[in-house]
Amino acid sequence: MQSYTKSRPRQSKSILMQKKLQKDSILNEYDLDGDDTITDEELRQAKEIKETETKLRKNLAQLRMARYTLIGMGVFTVAMFIIPIQRVEALADISNLFYISGAGIVGTYMGTSAYMAKNGVK
Numbered sequence: 001m002q003s004y005t006k007s008r009p010r011q012s013k014s015i016l017m018q019k020k021l022q023k024d025s026i027l028n029e030y031d032l033d034g035d036d037t038i039t040d041e042e043l044r045q046a047k048e049i050k051e052t053e054t055k056l057r058k059n060l061a062q063l064r065m066a067r068y069t070l071i072g073m074g075v076f077t078v079a080m081f082i083i084p085i086q087r088v089e090a091l092a093d094i095s096n097l098f099y100i101s102g103a104g105i106v107g108t109y110m111g112t113s114a115y116m117a118k119n120g121v122k
């Protein structure tokens with residue numbers, strides 16, 4: 001009983017006391033409506049926003065990868081016309097792998113983006 005009454009005030013104090021943020025806290029961005037109070041709803045919304053931003057960044061990175069792979073394949077193909085024929089023959093095995101892996105990257109990107117557009121980005 002003694003320990004119960006002893007711990008009770010501490011518990012109610014933590015419920016009643018409002019948490020304060022330091023000035024320019026990194027959590028300020030979660031206060032979406034700017035009323036200096038971070039509600040559970042705002043935290044939930046902020047979480048959704050962060051998740052969406054992460055998805056967009058990921059999509060952008062994949063788009064860049066596919067784009068640069070295509071550009072790289074184009075540059076490689078053009079370079080084949082310029083460099084001497086012995087070197088082209090020496091590079092034949094590598095260039096086959098290069099084209100196959102490049103087409104794989106671009107094809108996978110197009111397939112997944114078409115799939116995600118059909119089923120909603122999740």
Ligand SMILES: [Ca+2]
Nearest residue numbers: 031033035037
């Ligand atoms: Ca708020």
